[in-house]
Amino acid sequence: MFSYTAPLIGGLVIGASAVAMLYFLGRIAGISGIVWGAVSRQADSSWRWLFIAGLLIGPLLFHTLTNTPYPVESPLEWWHAVVGGLLVGFGVKLGSGCTSGHGVCGIGRLSTRSFIATCTFMATGIITVYVIRHLVGGV
């Protein structure tokens, strides 16, 4: 197995889920939008909570059925999680989407807006890791 086989299979599976969401429910499988809709109690949100429940069940099934060990726990500190989480939450809400909504679905429907958003968060993600790992010398 090449190291990109699993990522490619995972990507195809994610794409299939996004297609099914659009085909059956007419919804974009954008996680940040689904989460926000659920926690801000938008009308008719039971499908959102069920989708989120699925996001938890899926990995459990995969790791259990295939006997794949869980990924190693992040070596980062709790405050990295606070800073990272705050920025991710603030950014996806302000920018109306994350990797799934803009990246997988937005580009899938040829949205210029989503394409530009995806290039932007990829670029700042890369710059951030460069700064933390190679300029500041963090983990």
Place this chain on the structure above:
Amino acid sequence: MKGLVALLCGIVFGVGLAVSGMTDTAKVIGFLDVFGAWVPDLAFVMGGAVCVTLVAFRFVLKREAPLLAPGFSLSTNTAVDGRLLSGAAIFGIGWGVYGYCPGPAISALVYLDDKTVIFIVAMLGGMVLANMAGKRLDQ
């Protein structure tokens, strides 16, 4: 029926995230570390997913309506504005800091690392803050 489809789509999506390696912060940060020990594997996740959506969305969106809803719920916003760019940029920084975007963070809750819970709480807090900031900007 809608709920069942959403649950199944969530499960499939979650399996995809776990299979692909997106729930492993070390892999994500390795992928973003373009100027260091770059591990390009995760490019195949979005690559694979977008290949599926690019083709299949075309056929789905030719339909008058989705199977289980009266219409497609798609964003009509096409503006590439400061909000989109700054939001995407801030999201990317947070992604680089900890290695989770929203979907994988939720799926990774099943690995029972308390830092993931902290990340999710901070992420929800960030969304609330951005929602407040967005309302201010609208005025």
